[in-house]
Each structure stands twice: as structure tokens, then as C-alpha cells.
Amino acid sequence: MLADFWILMVERGWALALLRGGAVTIAIGLLGMLLGFVVATPLAVLRWQKVAVVSQLVDAYSIVVRGVPGLLVIYLLFFGSVDMVKTVATTFGYQDSVDNAYPYIVGVIAIAVISCAYSIEVIRGALQAVPYGLLEAAKSLALPTRITFSRITFPLALRLALGGINNVWQMTIKDTSLISVVGLQELMRTAAIAAGITRSPFLFYCIAAALFFGMTAVSQTLFSRAERALNRGFGGR
Amino acid sequence: MNLDIVTYAIPFLLVGAKTTLLIALFGIVFGFPFGIVVGLGRGSKNRVLRNICDTYCAIFRGTPMLVQIFVIYYGLAQVGFIRHNPVLWWLIGDGLNAAILAVVLNTGAYTAEIFRTAFLSLPKGLIEAAEACGMSPWHVFTRVKFPLALRQALPAYSSEAAIIVKESSLASTITVLEITGYAKRLMSETFAIMDIFIITAALYLAINVVALTALKLLERRLSFVR
Amino acid sequence: MNEVLKVHELTKAFGSTNVLDGISFRMKEGEVISLIGSSGCGKSTALRCINFLETPTSGQIEFMGQAISVSCNKRGESEIVNASYIRAFRQRIGMVFQNFNLWPHRTVLGNVTESLVYVLKMSRKQAEEVALSALSKVGMASFRDRYPHQLSGGQQQRVAFARVLAMRPKLMLCDEPTSALDPELVGEVLKVIRTLAEEGATILLVTHEMRFARDVSNRMIFLQEGRLEQDDTPEELLRNPATEGVKRFLSSVMPASA
Numbered sequence: 001m002l003a004d005f006w007i008l009m010v011e012r013g014w015a016l017a018l019l020r021g022g023a024v025t026i027a028i029g030l031l032g033m034l035l036g037f038v039v040a041t042p043l044a045v046l047r048w049q050k051v052a053v054v055s056q057l058v059d060a061y062s063i064v065v066r067g068v069p070g071l072l073v074i075y076l077l078f079f080g081s082v083d084m085v086k087t088v089a090t091t092f093g094y095q096d097s098v099d100n101a102y103p104y105i106v107g108v109i110a111i112a113v114i115s116c117a118y119s120i121e122v123i124r125g126a127l128q129a130v131p132y133g134l135l136e137a138a139k140s141l142a143l144p145t146r147i148t149f150s151r152i153t154f155p156l157a158l159r160l161a162l163g164g165i166n167n168v169w170q171m172t173i174k175d176t177s178l179i180s181v182v183g184l185q186e187l188m189r190t191a192a193i194a195a196g197i198t199r200s201p202f203l204f205y206c207i208a209a210a211l212f213f214g215m216t217a218v219s220q221t222l223f224s225r226a227e228r229a230l231n232r233g234f235g236g237r
Numbered sequence: 238m239n240l241d242i243v244t245y246a247i248p249f250l251l252v253g254a255k256t257t258l259l260i261a262l263f264g265i266v267f268g269f270p271f272g273i274v275v276g277l278g279r280g281s282k283n284r285v286l287r288n289i290c291d292t293y294c295a296i297f298r299g300t301p302m303l304v305q306i307f308v309i310y311y312g313l314a315q316v317g318f319i320r321h322n323p324v325l326w327w328l329i330g331d332g333l334n335a336a337i338l339a340v341v342l343n344t345g346a347y348t349a350e351i352f353r354t355a356f357l358s359l360p361k362g363l364i365e366a367a368e369a370c371g372m373s374p375w376h377v378f379t380r381v382k383f384p385l386a387l388r389q390a391l392p393a394y395s396s397e398a399a400i401i402v403k404e405s406s407l408a409s410t411i412t413v414l415e416i417t418g419y420a421k422r423l424m425s426e427t428f429a430i431m432d433i434f435i436i437t438a439a440l441y442l443a444i445n446v447v448a449l450t451a452l453k454l455l456e457r458r459l460s461f462v463r
Numbered sequence: 464m465n466e467v468l469k470v471h472e473l474t475k476a477f478g479s480t481n482v483l484d485g486i487s488f489r490m491k492e493g494e495v496i497s498l499i500g501s502s503g504c505g506k507s508t509a510l511r512c513i514n515f516l517e518t519p520t521s522g523q524i525e526f527m528g529q530a531i532s533v534s535c536n537k538r539g540e541s542e543i544v545n546a547s548y549i550r551a552f553r554q555r556i557g558m559v560f561q562n563f564n565l566w567p568h569r570t571v572l573g574n575v576t577e578s579l580v581y582v583l584k585m586s587r588k589q590a591e592e593v594a595l596s597a598l599s600k601v602g603m604a605s606f607r608d609r610y611p612h613q614l615s616g617g618q619q620q621r622v623a624f625a626r627v628l629a630m631r632p633k634l635m636l637c638d639e640p641t642s643a644l645d646p647e648l649v650g651e652v653l654k655v656i657r658t659l660a661e662e663g664a665t666i667l668l669v670t671h672e673m674r675f676a677r678d679v680s681n682r683m684i685f686l687q688e689g690r691l692e693q694d695d696t697p698e699e700l701l702r703n704p705a706t707e708g709v710k711r712f713l714s715s716v717m718p719a720s721a
């Protein structure tokens with residue numbers, strides 16, 4: 001039994017393949033989350049300021065993406081971009097390199113599109129939660145609006161948002177598994193391939209589950225620590 | 238938008254919607270009480286029970302739903318003992334049943350968390366007041382703790398219900414065609430990606446609106462302040 | 464002496480309710496005025512209109528010779544004349560809040576230097592010097608590196624005073640600066656106000672500490688339902704209440720013995 005496991009994992013190389021898949025999962029999750037967050041921040045600020053038209057568009061985007069399954073968003077982006085990318089690539093003669101990189105790029109974008117919607121809500125909620133009195137104090141001292149935002153509102157909101165950002169990140173890392181359905185070789189896809197070839201789906205899907213569990217557990221710990229460090233000024237909340 | 242595609246797609250999506258609703262309904266009907274029981278287990282004085290419930294929640298909240306559904310449908314089917322037990326085989330051998338099982342187990346873990354915090358947040362004084370007038374522990378639970386925790390938990394459970402509807406889409410990865418499964422098929426058949434997406438999204442949003450409104454009404458019915 | 468503040472026919476309505484109903488008064492340099500009246504009569508709103516945290520519905524505020532006037536146009540919207548003065552007003556009018564409003568992510572020193580650097584454009588080094596001297600004035604210099612949550616309410620309020628003092632304000636607005644404090648911490652904040660008053664600061668103070676107000680103020684202004692009912696020296700106002708309202712208020716807050 002143990003010997004079989006050893007052969008499967010080490011001699012046939014599945015351990016390495018799974019680890020590589022895990023690395024792809026983390027990379028796509030991080031890049032997607034980061035991209036989503038960078039886009040979400042200005043959108044959340046505009047939404048918070050209730051800027052006309054933009055606010056409504058941001059709301060519509062956020063409601064749709066948060067209201068439909070992640071799988072559907074991924075299908076939209078993959079099927080919707082396939083033709084376009086193919087044409088561009090063929091015209092310029094980069095067929096091969098684009099074929100290889102394309103799923104990764106769309107994968108990151110899909111994860112970004114999903115996590116961005118959730119990040120917008122988290123950041124906007126945090127901006128709204130900054131006590132108004134603190135901003136009035138800044139106003140009464142004649143601090144310029146831009147300085148008030150960059151040195152008081154935003155840093156405070158970021159600390160308030162940390163718990164929510166953690167939730168979005170946990171969700172995002174789990175959502176990366178959905179990309180496997182369009183063939184991107186991350187952890188889940190690797191496990192599925194291994195399950196098919198070795199005919200031991202139970203083993204490989206459990207290993208995938210364990211690796212995902214490890215990722216969420218580690219990031220949970222890291223976030224809790226960051227939260228404690230950053231929230232000094234809030235009475236250790 | 239192309240009208241032909243709309244009229245072609247909608248019947249398929251409505252068939253899918255039936256499956257989506259079926260999975261979600263079972264998810265709520267079984268997952269809700271199951272989650273409450275597990276949530277209570279996590280607050281139990283029995284250490285073994287508490288650890289079991291904690292571990293279950295940690296595992297199902299810490300891994301993607303896709304992995305869970307694959308372990309249940311493809312993984313467990315490989316285990317001889319399950320294959321030879323007619324009841325268990327019925328439960329996981331059929332895609333729809335396996336999907337429902339996965340959704341119930343998944344939402345159960347999240348619901349447990351919602352109720353655990355709801356029970357924890359009850360003001361101590363209210364419970365002491367009930368105990369002080371001589372209520373039995375069972376009565377304290379059924380007459381005071383549970384009604385209060387339920388009201389506390391409902392808003393969070395509303396979002397969980399919306400999540401159940403979305404998570405039911407993963408059934409399509411184990412051959413059960415629900416809304417998203419049909420949408421994928423229609424997208425690759427018609428190439429009208431955006432059109433199909435818009436119709437499907439509208440369908441999901443409609444289901445969410447109905448579910449959230451129902452829960453909002455329930456919340457209002459249960460609230461003390463009208 | 465120079466006139467610092469002139470409030471002329473100040474009106475403020477929230478929706479259809481008139482919270483301030485044509486208030487007028489003047490403050491000379493070095494004067495301390497206490498604004499009194501029962502809860503909800505519009506004291507905070509009056510203060511907040513002076514530095515435009517609240518936009519008046521109509522009226523005129525003249526501060527150091529610069530006037531901002533607000534009038535109601537035909538569509539019922541407020542029109543501000545000289546809105547560009549608002550920043551200048553705020554720069555030289557300090558406000559102390561009931562609940563301190565210190566920024567929780569900045570140290571004591573950071574709370575004070577912020578406006579010195581970004582409004583008065585001081586260098587960081589110069590700002591820290593100015594901030595420290597303001598902090599020593601309220602006895603908080605040794606707490607410079609603490610965070611607000613590590614301080615008692617009284618200490619936080621003293622830092623809030625230092626934050627305002629460092630800007631060398633021509634007028635200080637204090638909205639119930641001791642109301643959020645535990646009784647044993649009220650004294651240390653009142654001491655700061657008394658010192659400032661003795662040094663010639665111009666202070667418009669909302670307070671429920673009637674004895675303190677009587678001792679420290681040059682004048683007392685009584686508001687009722689947004690109207691100014693009496694504007695007198697403390698002795699005069701306490702001895703000869705001008706209206707039934709003043710009399711009733713005084714007997715409720717200063718029973719017989721006072």
C-alpha cells in the first residue's frame with residue numbers, strides 16, 4: 001500500500017506535478033486578486049463618492065458578477081475571447097506562444113473580474129465605516145481634501161477592510177479551481193489528469209483538497225497576524 | 238441581441254432552471270437544519286462532538302466546492318464498500334444526488350458558522366433572566382435562545398441562500414445539466430456568447446431576487462419591530 | 464479691541480425644521496463666550512455653521528474682517544458668496560469636538576503635526592518642534608509616541624486641544640469638550656481651557672458645566688429652539704434671566720444653592 005503510494009507519487013512524478021499545479025493555483029490567485037484589487041480601489045472610491053453614472057455602472061457590474069456563478073463568468077471570458085485572440089495571434093504569427101500563454105492570461109483576468117466585484121464591496125463598506133467625526137476633524141483643520149483622503153480616510157479604511165479582504169482572498173483561491181474546467185493546468189486540473197491516468201480519483205482529489213486546505217489555512221494565519229499588527233491604533237481590535 | 242437565439246435558448250435554460258432550483262431547494266431544506274445542528278455541536282460541552290463538528294466545518298470551508306463535489310462523485314465511487322451498499326450507492330452514484338449531497342454538506346458548514354456566531358452573540362442577561370425564572374434548559378433553548386439566534390442569523394443566511402443557488406452550478410461539472418451547464422452548451426453551439434450570458438445572468442438574478450425577497454419577508458415576519 | 468467674529472442673522476434648517484432662527488452676536492479678541500441651552504436647541508449646529516462644517520441656510524459669518532454670506536435663492540438652494548474663504552476660516556478657527564476625534568492610526572505627535580505639515584507647509588522638523596510645545600502646554604509632551612487608544616479620555620481631549628493650539632487659531636470652538644469624559648477626568652480638561660482663557664485666547668464654548676462657564680466667560684449666550692434669548696455677562700444672566708425660558712433652564716441646571 002505504502003509502496004504503491006511511493007511509486008505513484010515519486011517514481012511516476014505525480015507529487016511534483018501536483019506541487020507545480022499548486023504553484024500555478026497560487027500564482028493565478030495572487031495575480032487575479034491583485035489585479036482585481038487595483039481596479040476595485042478607484043471604482044470603490046467613485047462608488048463611495050456617489051459619482052453619477054459611474055456609480056450605477058459599478059453597481060450593475062458588482063450585482064451581476066456577485067449574483068451569477070463564477071463558472072458562468074469564466075465561460076463568458078474564455079469562449080468570448082477565444083476567437084479574438086486566435087485571429088490576432090494568427091495574423092501576427094505568434095500562434096504557438098499565444099496558444100500556450102492564452103489560458104493563463106484569461107484565467108488571471110477571469111479571477112480578477114470575479115474578485116474585483118467582491119473587493120469593491122469590501123472597500124466601499126470600509127470607506128463608509130470610517131467614523132465621520134475623524135474626517136470632520138480634518139476638515140476643521142483645513143486639511144486639503146486630497147490629503148485627508150490619502151493620509152486619513154484611505155489608511156483607516158484599509159485597516160477596516162482587512163478582514164473583508166481576507167474573505168475575498170480565501171474565496172479567490174478557492175475560485176481558481178474553477179478555471180480547471182476550461183483546461184488550465186492548475187492544481188485541480190492536474191489532480192483530474194492524475195485521477196484519470198492512475199485510476200485513483202479518491203486519492204488524488206483528496207490530495208488536492210488537502211493542498212487547498214493548506215493554502216487557505218496558511219493565508220488565514222498570515223492575515224490574522226497582519227490584522228493584529230495593523231490594528232494597533234484601534235485598541236487591538 | 239438576436240431574437241432567434243433568445244427564443245432558442247430560453248426553453249433549454251428553463252429546463253436547467255428546474256434542476257438548479259431542485260438542488261438549491263434541497264440544499265436549503267436539508268442544509269439549514271443540518272447546519273444548525275452542527276453549529277450547536279460546535280458549542281457543545283462534549284469535546285469529541287465539538288472537535289468533530291469543528292473539523293468538518295474547517296474542511297468544508299477551507300476547500301473549494303469543486304474539489305468536494307469531485308471527491309464525492311468520482312472519489313467515493315471508487316470505494317468498494319460504498320459501491321456495494323445500495324443506499325450509499327444511490328446517494329453518490331447518481332450525478333444529481335451527489336450534487337445535492339455536496340451542496341448540503343458545503344452549505345451545512347457555512348450555516349453552522351452563521352449559527353455558532355449567532356448563538357455566541359446572544360446577550361448573557363437574557364438567558365440568565367430565563368434561567369432565573371426557573372425555566373428548564375430545554376425551555377431556555379426552545380423559548381429564548383433559539384428564537385433569538387434565528388433572528389440574529391437570518392440576514393447572514395439570506396446571503397448563504399444566494400450562494401447555494403450559485404454553487405449549484407458546479408453540478409454541471411459532474412454531468413448534471415442545470416442552468417450553467419446548458420449555458421455552456423448553448424455558448425459553444427450558437428457562438429452568441431454575450432447573448433447567452435445576458436439571458437443566463439438575468440435568470441440567476443431573478444432567482445436570487447425571489448429567494449432574497451422571500452427571506453426578507455420571513456425576516457420581517459419574525460422581527461419584533463414592525 | 465479687535466472684533467474677531469461677527470455672526471449675522473444665521474439661519475439653519477434641516478429639511479423643513481428651523482434649527483437656527485436668525486442668530487446674531489459678536490466676539491472681540493480675547494473674549495470667552497459660553498453658549499448654553501437645553502439639549503437639541505442648536506448649540507452644536509451654531510458652532511458647526513461658523514466653520515462651515517454645516518452650510519448655513521442663510522446669514523453671514525464675518526471672521527477677521529472677511530465675510531462669507533449665504534442666501535437662499537428662488538429654488539430654495541443656498542448660495543454662498545466668498546466660498547473661497549472657507550479654507551482660510553478653518554485654518555484659523557480651531558474646533559474641539561465632544562468625542563475628541565483623534566486619528567487612531569497616528570501617534571499623539573502625528574495627530575498634531577499633520578495639519579502643520581499639510582496646511583501650514585512646515586518642514587517635518589519644524590512641525591515637530593511646534594507640536595511638542597503645544598503638547599507641553601497641555602501636559603502631554605511625554606506621551607508623544609503613544610496612540611490615542613492608549614490614552615484616557617481626558618488625555619485624548621488634551622491632545623485634541625494641542626492639535627488645535629499648534630495651528631495658532633484666532634478663535635476656538637469647543638463643543639461640549641468634557642461631556643464624554645468620566646467625572647474625575649473633567650477637571651484636567653477644564654484646567655486647559657481656563658489657562659487658555661487667562662492667556663487671552665478667544666473661545667466660543669458649549670458646555671453644561673455652569674459653574675465653570677460662569678467663572679471663565681465674559682459673556683453667556685442662551686439659545687432656545689434656535690433663537691437667541693439672552694446675551695449677557697454671566698452675573699447679569701444668572702441674576703436677571705430675560706425670559707421664562709432662561710429662568711427655567713437655570714433652575715434645572717443650577718438648583719438653588721448656586
Ligand SMILES: Nc1ncnc2c1ncn2[C@@H]1O[C@H](COP(=O)(O)OP(=O)(O)O)[C@@H](O)[C@H]1O
Nearest residue numbers: 477478482500501502503504505506507508509
Ligand atoms: N444632520 C442633521 N439632520 C437633521 N437634523 C439635525 C441634524 N443635526 C442636528 N439636527 C437637529 O437639530 C437640532 C439641534 O441639534 P444640535 O445643534 O446638535 O443641538 P445641541 O447641540 O444644542 O444639543 C436637533 O433637534 C437635532 O435633532
Ligand SMILES: [Mg+2]
Nearest residue numbers: 506507508639
Ligand atoms: Mg450638541
